[in-house]
Amino acid sequence: MTDDLQEGIGTALSTDYLQLRDQLTDTQLDHLIRARQFVDDEVLPTINDYWDRAEFPWLLVKKLGTTGLVGDDLTGYGCPSMDPLSAGLVTMELSRGDGSIGTFVGVQAGLAMRSIAELGSEDQKQRWLPPMTRLDRIGAFALTEPDHGSDSVSLQTTARRDGDSWVLDGRKKWIGNGTIADVVVVWARDTTDGRVKGFLVEKGTPGFQTRRIERKASLRAVWQAEIALDGVRVEEHDRLPGADSFTDTGRVLAATRSSCAWMALGHALAGYDAALTYTRRRRQFGHPLARFQIIQQRLVRMLADLTAMQLYCLQIARLAETGALTDTLAGLAKLHNTSKARAVLAEARDLLGGNGILLDFHVMRHMADIEAVHTFEGTETMQALIVGREITGISAFTH
Known part of the structure; x- marks a missing residue:
């Protein structure tokens, strides 16, 4: 290990009063150090300006996509194969740098990618996960609605089967990455059986409209959206086959x-x-x-x-x-x-x-x-x- 990395250990664990670093493996420590170096070198020097302007940090996101740190503890499909502790340490470090960056990755990997990885088909995983872990494609997770936050199980967005397609109608709110996502995991209630199902809706799909929520005083450098779904048609192969209930x-x-x-x-x-x-x-x-x-x-x-x-x-x-x-x-x-x-x-x-x-x-x-x-x-x-x-x-x- 280089002297620079040794110095990074001391900095990264300066608050380790209970000496928990002794319980980290070399791999876990490596993820921690790489995340901290990204935060110290790239995030902290610039993030205040992004936050002040309520501007999404595209340049930081592009650089983050090259670090091999996006993917939570998901395995395969180009994901970095971190264990839960490594993934947690990366989340901790990114949030130490900035809450907007931490939240962006939480939506990208923890919600959108995880939905596809755990509930998607093999074709869906092959198509979306590799570019998402590189941040070449952005994802979002649309569950919360204007009238259903804590009681999201009562969501009112509907999915109606129409031949080989599904038609989605409803409203969503507070959807992180919603205005910039290439694919959005939309949760809707099947009008036939009343069960909650998940669908992959791509950017540009007719009837799918987003509006950025402005005037926030928190997480200003990451964008949340209101989403309107008016007769949005998605194919059966874009339904998450593993998602059949809340x-x-x-x-x-x-x-x-x-x-x-x-x-x-x-x-x-x-x-x-x-x-x-x-x-x-x-x-x-x-x-x-x-x-x-x-x-x-x-x-x-x-x-x-x-x-x-x-x-x-x-x-x-x-x-x-x-x-x-x-x-x-x-x-x-x-x-x-x-x-x-x-x-x-x-x-x-x-x-x-x-x-x-x-x-x-x-x-x-x-x-x-x-x-x-x-x-x-x-x-x-x-x-x-x-x-x-x-x-x-x-x-x-x-x-």
């Missing part, structure tokens, strides 16, 4: 809840790093801020939350590796980590004083972006109800 949809969503826990950890790492660096360098009343007892106490509490988040992520990766990760375990990790990340980032922003609201100090952007991660893939309240139903055996959902 349970199948839920298999994909369970994996992405784990990604949200890793995303939150990345955001918190960025906030803690910024606060620790700032308080050691910033001098007030003749001393570095870090010399004052109250500052050290607050930094230690941030570190305590951070290490707990790391342990959550490490364990859900281990469970995923053995096939033992359930949607409730992933939901608990998502609930815990997004909540703790919000607290860590609030402390970081406060410790930086007035400078905390400036993009140049890389805290306010993360503080705004964590709000979106806290909400998507199931809010804290929804995760609590799902886990609560399992541990008590009683459903507290209202009807």
